[in-house]
Amino acid sequence: MAKDFNVERNSDAKKVPKRIAFIKDRTRARVRQEEEEMVMTVPNLVAKEIIAFEILIIVLVMVSLFVDAPLEWIANPEHTPNPAKAPWYFLGLQELLHYFPPIVGGVILPGLVVVALIIIPYVRINLKTDGMWKDYPQKTLIGFLVFVGGVTVVLAMFHVYAMLVPTLLMSALMLVPYFVRREGGVIGWLGTRPLSWWVMTWFVVMAVVLTTIGTLFRGPEWRWTWPWNGIY
Amino acid sequence: MKRSRIAFALSSVVFLVVLAISPVKDMLLEWKGYQKDYNRLIQDLPQRVAPAEIGIRQIWVPKLDRVDRCVTCHLGMKEKALAGAKEPFGAHPRIDHDVEEFGCTICHEGQGPATTYKESIGKVAFWEHPMLPREYIEAACGKCHKEKTVTHAPVLSAGRKLIEEANCIGCHKIAGYQRQWVPTLNGIGSKVNRAWLYAWLKDPKAYFPKTKMANFHFTDAEADIMADFLMGFTSFSDSASLDPLPAEAAAPTEAAKTALEELGSTRISEARCISCHSINGKGGSIATDLGKVASKTSQQWLYNYIKSPKRFQPKVLMPRFRFSDKDLAGVVTYMKTEYTDYDLAEPPKHTPDPQYYEKGLALFKKYNCRGCHELEGVGNTGEVGPELTFVGSKKLYEIDFGQSGIEESLPSYLFTKMTKPRVFSSVAKMPDFGFSPEEARAVAVALLGNTNERIPEEMQVRPKQASTYDPQGEFGKLVNDLACFGCHTMEGRGRLVATDLTQEASAAKRDWIENYFKVPYSLRPILTERMPNFRLSDPEIKVLTDYMSKVFLTDTLAHDLSVTEASAAKGKLLYEERYGCKGCHQIEGKGGYVGPPLDKVASRLQSGWIFHWLKDPQALRPESIEPNNKLSDQEAEALTAYLLTLK
Amino acid sequence: MKNALDRIVRSQVWRSIFRHGLPDSNRSRAETVFYNFFLHLHPTKVRKRSIKFTYTWGLGGMSFGLFIVLVVTGALLMLYYRPSVPQAYWDMKDLQFVVSSGTFLRNMHRWAAHAMVALVFLHMLRVFYTGSYKPPKEFNWVIGVVLFVVTILLSYTGYLLPWDQLSFWGISVGTNMIHAMPFGVGDKIAFLLLGGNIVGENALVRFYVLHCFVIPVVAIVLMAIHFWRVRKDGGV
The missing domain is CATH 1.10.760.10 (Cytochrome c-like domain)
Incomplete structure (x- = not known):
């Protein structure tokens, strides 16, 4: 049978914008609408909310009963404690400052992070749901290697091994699905992760690693100390 | 549905219970227990003592910026009936300061605002001033009392004396101390x-x-x-x-x-x-x-x-x-x-280091020998030790306890620094003054009192201005040549090894003074320090006595009186019976040794001096141990009359 | 007894306050959501799937819960606090030693604040990994990011208030980072924030005002918009 049309199967709306549905005789034409099961907000949701809130407070009260908020010596501008630490959520930043000049660690990097977070929904890369190696794997690989190489050079230059090691580990993880094409399993799952997922995860890993190091592993003169030798 | 209801009920109950824990804990506070104990205790007392109202009490001293809640539990502070009662209810020993006016922590330190035992003692993390140990308590006197000798604070006074004598200010800046004379090394x-x-x-x-x-x-x-x-x-x-x-x-x-x-x-x-x-x-x-x-x-x-x-x-x-x-x-x-030491060991043989001068100079500077000793050609290296004017306010986190292993407190640090000056650091340069433990503690007490606390001007006791008395002329030259200030005080300057001469001409007769210079003898034979015989020439003695009889005179001390037999007899009775003077003084070989013998006292002392001395010895010589018998004018005159018969 | 309750519920006063009956029928349940100010952000009916705990992990809701805890405990703490040097520190001591449950209040406030920073961050991650920032919810994500920054600022401004070494140097270290901004902008901003060149009494007052008034108001407004948009975009 001669065909005067071409059927391409693809779920990607960008590549195959128009779709034709063939309805064969055997199946009845009907749209299967998924009927979402609805429940009343009161009491189903509200009860859950209240229980969650109560449990939250119970936990908080128990912590507050047994752990006292710190109160150190009265402020003394003439004596800088060693090390002087910011609150824990800034210790990642403080750790960055240890490696980079203040303008980079204190202004540019945190500024970039906030901007990057804000523009996430407006960047097309974040709307893609395909695994990062799905389209143009070669091109992607080159871009990827160039980027990782650049980052490696910069981090090595400033001796930021705390960032470099996790970065390289993650890069290796990213490359696994490129070389081992497999459906299913952990590798298959990794292969379906889009680029935006990798970038965000990289950011989270960095934030967690730096904050942990700054909080637990830094002592006088911002030297490396093990937590069991005292948390400063 | 049922499960979620149970969960809802359960979490709500737990929620309410948990929220009630803290208010319930508030009803069982430590201090409330003490107050109830107190109220039980006073019921058993024979005397009537007002029970304590349950509640936090405090002494607020705005001028010292203190809130002391110690009295929340120390409830019997002012109750005489509770002297010697078990703590914390015992009465406070009598002191010259009113607790209501001064509060507690200005003297005792500790954490005034606290309302639990542990916190109020102040040996807790992040509290700078734990309670002063009893043996260091006089340090607190030193915060306000800046005079050299503080009455009722012998340890503090001894410490200040030691600091001055050890010439600590050679290396440390400390306000209020005088530089000591130290031999020059020139030559x-x-x-x-x-x-x-x-x-x-x-x-x-x-x-x-x-x-x-x-x-x-x-x-x-x-x-x-x-x-x-x-x-x-x-x-x-x-x-x-x-x-x-x-x-x-x-x-x-x-x-x-x-x-x-x-x-x-x-x-x-x-x-x-x-x-x-x-x-x-x-x-x-x-x-x-x-x-x-x-x-x-x-x-x-x-x-x-x-x-x-x-x-x-x-x-x-x-x-x-x-x-x-x-x-x-x-x-x-x-x-x-x-006076030869035949045991003096020959030092080990040595060949001088070719760079001994440079190295010696470096050592001389390193240990700041110049801080005490003058040496020509070596400039002043200044204070090499830290300033100690406010060392009592040093924060614990500013102290490096090193490997000493001592209790981490300021008193123990200062005490150890005095006994083992180099124990805290291998590069410490402070020398060992060989203080005994008592001396070390006294120095630590004096240093602990050097705080930068803001004490209102009217509460401070400042030392007297150092005397600028400097006699000139022939008398001045002689005073310098004979180093009179080494033993005597004149117009507030000098040591008090011997008599204060400021009122000498009102006290002693001129003839006696002249004779004394020629043949000095000790009025009190038990003393080691005696006036030496300088072998002064007659003109020199004249210069001295002329000046003294003009300058060392206090007009108000003159008191002429006529000696009658009756008054002398009355005086003799007072001397022998009423006041038992012979317990300490000798006349004709009879009596005690504590005071000087009174034979010939009439040829030594002026009548006015004897009179005023008998009235109030300490007014004339504060250091005198003669008892003040609070004599009436008549009694004093009678006694004087009797003594004037002893020529 | 039941009669009396009925009469109260039916009284005009009661009905003027609660315009719906007890939520015992679907109608009155719907009315409860509809007429109640606090519940009206919710739809009257929700998809069963979306109220499953693991659907959102309740992170946003719990963050809001912590915010309420912080407002309540914060208001109580304000009764005992003077933003001046050194009284601020002594007020902390008074909270500990003389205020009933003072330590407990301060602990609650402190730990809730730390927990809120963590929960808001986790909430942000959850939203990202479930792709919930995608159109049409882009702008709500932006508001969320701003709210995250606001949360950190709230916690950070509160960090100075106890006026102990931890506060003082924590804030000094943080504000020193601002100085790194180029063209003298950083110095200007730091000066504006501290009311001087170093952390002192002026800084304490400014942080107090920011912590207790300015930033909470901003947070409340942003939260209102945030919740409203969640609802408009089809969420619970």
Whole structure:
């Protein structure tokens, strides 16, 4: 049978914008609408909310009963404690400052992070749901290697091994699905992760690693100390 | 549905219970228990004591910026009935300060705002001032009382004296202390011999146990370098030079030598050298020990120095005795024979380090010898130690306890610093002053009182302004030459080894003073320190007595009275019976030894002085131990009349 | 007893306050959501799937819960606090030693604040990994990011208030980072924030005002918009 049309199967709306549905005789034409099961907000949701809130407070009260908020010596501008630490959520930043000049660690990097977070929904890369190696794997690989190489050079230059090691580990993880094409399993799952997922995860890993190091592993003169030798 | 209802009910109940825990805990606070205990305790007392209302109590002292809640539990502070009751309810011992006005922590330290035992003691994390241990409590007096001797605070006063005497301000800046006189090192190479210097540097107290010089714990090599360095300084200040020994010193025969020695021995005991100097530990403690001085220095130097001390030590408080060359020859010959240390060890053989000067200078500067000793050509290196004016406010986190392992508190730090000055750091340079534990504690107490707390001006007790009295003219020259200030105080200046002379002409009669200069004798034979015989010439004595009778006079002390037989008899009765004066004073060999004998007192003292003295001895001499018997004017006049008969 | 309750519920006063009956029928349940100010952000009916705990992990809701805890405990703490040097520190001591449950209040406030920073961050991650920032919810994500920054600022401004060494140097270290901004902008901003060149009494007052008034108001407004948009975009 001669065909005067071409059927391409693809779920990607960008590549195959128009779709034709063939309805064969055997199946009845009907749209299967998924009927979402609805429940009343009161009491189903509200009860859950209240229980969650109560449990939250119970936990908080128990912590507050047994752990006292710190109160150190009265402020003394003439004596800088060693090390002087910011609150824990800034210790990642403080750790960055240890490696980079203040303008980079204190202004540019945190500024970039906030901007990057804000523009996430407006960047097309974040709307893609395909695994990062799905389209143009070669091109992607080159871009990827160039980027990782650049980052490696910069981090090595400033001796930021705390960032470099996790970065390289993650890069290796990213490359696994490129070389081992497999459906299913952990590798298959990794292969379906889009680029935006990798970038965000990289950011989270960095934030967690730096904050942990700054909080637990830094002592006088911002030297490396093990937590069991005292948390400063 | 049912499950979620149960979950809802359960979580709500737990929620409410948990929220109630903290308010319930508030009902069981420690201090409430103490207050109930107190109310039970007072019920058993025979006296009526008002029960405590349950609630937090506090003393608020705005001018000292303190809120002290100690009285929440220390409820019996002012109840005499509770003297000796179990703590925390006992009454406070009587003190001169009202608790309501001063609060508690200004003296005791600790955490005033706290309402639990542990927190109020203040030995908790992040509290700077835990309660002062009992043996350091006088430190608190020092915060407001800045005068040198604080009544009722003997430890503090002793500590301040030690700080002044040890010349701590040579290295540390401390407000309120006077620099001490320390011998200059100019010409030391022409004064002492190297063997002595080496031994001295190694351990000064081995030569003279009471020396103020501290032990720097020099190594043998360092002591060698320092000795070589110092021996190089052979020229004296103001280009003074040593005269040769007089011809009289040459004793060709044994007999001549013995005669010289006898002369020297007589002169030495006449001059009462042991008033100030000790001989092998026996004698005065104002000046250095002479027991081994002939091994320290040469006869020639001794001759020159005794002849005119201030030529070599311009500010020394040693009087210039009017010895003839013959006398001096006898004195130094005697000293050579008697005051030699035959056990002085020869220092180990050594070849001088070729760089001994540079290295010696570096050591001299490192240990800030210049802080105490003058040395020509070496500039002032300034204070090398930390300032101690506010050391009592030092924060614990500013202290490096090193590996000392001592209790981490400021009192224990300061105490240890005094006993083992270099225990906290291997690079510490502070020397060892050889303080006994009591002395170390006294110094620590005095230092702890140096705080920067803001004390209102009206609550501070400031030391008296240092006297600027400086007599001029002939009298002034003599005072300097005889180093009168070394023992006597005049117009607020000088030491109080002997009498304060400021009112001497109101006290003693001129004739007596003149005679006293000629033949000084001790009024109190039990004292070591005695007025030496300077062998003053008559014109010199006239200069002294003229000035004294004009200047050392207080008009208000004059009190003429006529002696009648009746009044003298009444006085005698008072002397012997009513006031038992003979318990301490002797007349005609009968009576005690504590006070001076009163034979011939009428030829010594002015009638006004006796009268006023009897009325209030401490008004005239605060340090006097004569009891103030609060005599009436009539009684005092009668007693004076009796004493005036003792001519 | 039941009669009396009925009469109260039916009284005009009661009905003027609660315009719906007890939520015992679907109608009155719907009315409860509809007429109640606090519940009206919710739809009357929700998809069963979306109220499953693991659907959102309740992170946003719990963050809001912590915010309420912080407002309540914060208001109580304000009663005992003076933003001046050194009284601020002594007020902390008074909270500990004389205020009933003072330590407990301060602990609650402190730990809730730390927990809120963590929960808001986790909430942000959850939203990202479930792709919930995608159109049409882009702008709500932006508001969320701003709210995250606001949360950190709230916690950070509160960090100075106890006026102990931890506060003082924590804030000093943080504000020193601002100085790194180029062209003198950083110095200007730091000066504006601290009311001087160093952390002192002026800084304490400014941080107090920011912590207790300015930033909470901003947060409340942003939260209102945030919740409203969640609802408009089809969420619970």
